[in-house]
């Protein structure tokens with residue numbers, strides 16, 4: 001479905017790039033999207049994507065935010081991010097009685113960080129039923145199961161609404177922001193953290209990874225501000241943070257907006273996003289060349305392989321590289337939501353299945369490459385040859 005600009009409503013847009021994904025047997029959102037920039041205001045977004053209802057179903061069924069493989073526990077790097085968010089927000093809250101809601105809270109790690117700092121009046125909302133069970137089990141935090149686009153109304157309004165790594169996933173932004181504004185007391189605060197398009201190039205870890213299946217809005221501070229001012233908010237603070245995610249670094253645009261009475265009509269043209277996206281494409285093509293060379297070697301050797309990882313990283317490579325010509329015996333993924341499905345008839349198996357297989361394992365993930373390699377060698381003590389697409393984990397300091 002075509003999408004008018006979510007910031008200014010214009011239907012005039014320039015195509016920058018087409019991202020393609022190979023689809024898993026069931027539960028795939030789509031086979032790709034167009035990255036476009038709006039002529040009217042300069043905002044960058046994914047075009048020709050399904051309706052919001054399809055995204056809602058996807059996040060209920062295919063959530064990858066459950067951390068099943070670590071008992072729902074968050075990683076040390078996520079903990080660091082959550083503690084840093086609490087430090088940044090705290091000076092803006094009157095006291096520890098502030099009423100806080102985290103929309104799209106996953107397993108409740110950020111709310112737990114607020115709880116640890118003395119905030120007791122907290123509530124989470126997440127589409128995944130498994131996430132809410134985990135939040136209750138680990139932290140005693142209540143998490144209601146609702147798609148982010150169908151936020152209920154609450155009798156008692158909130159001082160702080162948190163949208164952490166959520167707004168880049170939402171198709172119908174005006175509808176969601178109107179619902180979120182209704183959750184806030186007059187003058188209440190909205191925390192939004194999204195990937196920072198202005199620094200995609202600076203922190204390129206894997207090629208085209210910012211154009212993931214789930215990220216459909218590419219915000220700069222100018223475009224995010226335009227969107228929020230149009231929806232009845234005023235700016236309280238803007239930060240450009242760098243978040244550690246396992247062993248990579250991610251550029252984050254972190255902001256606080258305040259619920260205001262009026263709606264601002266003046267808009268600033270976003271001159272930054274188109275240039276940033278074009279630079280990011282350049283750096284992605286460069287970053288991809290090493291990966292493609294390794295895949296070519298594997299294909300030309302005619303060896304049978306196993307591919308560990310079935311996320312965006314693999315789905316893009318299957319759609320765009322020679323990986324689909326490789327003799328792939330099976331895919332492995334630790335996320336139970338993917339197991340039992342298949343790519344063109346090749347099954348997705350649990351890591352336990354690897355014990356009976358002798359083929360080399362190609363690890364297809366930048367974020368979790370080292371963790372997976374370590375799981376194969378150290379945790380599972382398996383002798384399979386490991387094929388890495390990025391710098392060897394053994395050679396890292």
Ligand SMILES: [Zn+2]
Pocket residue numbers: 005006007008009010038039040041042043
């Ligand atoms: Zn626009």
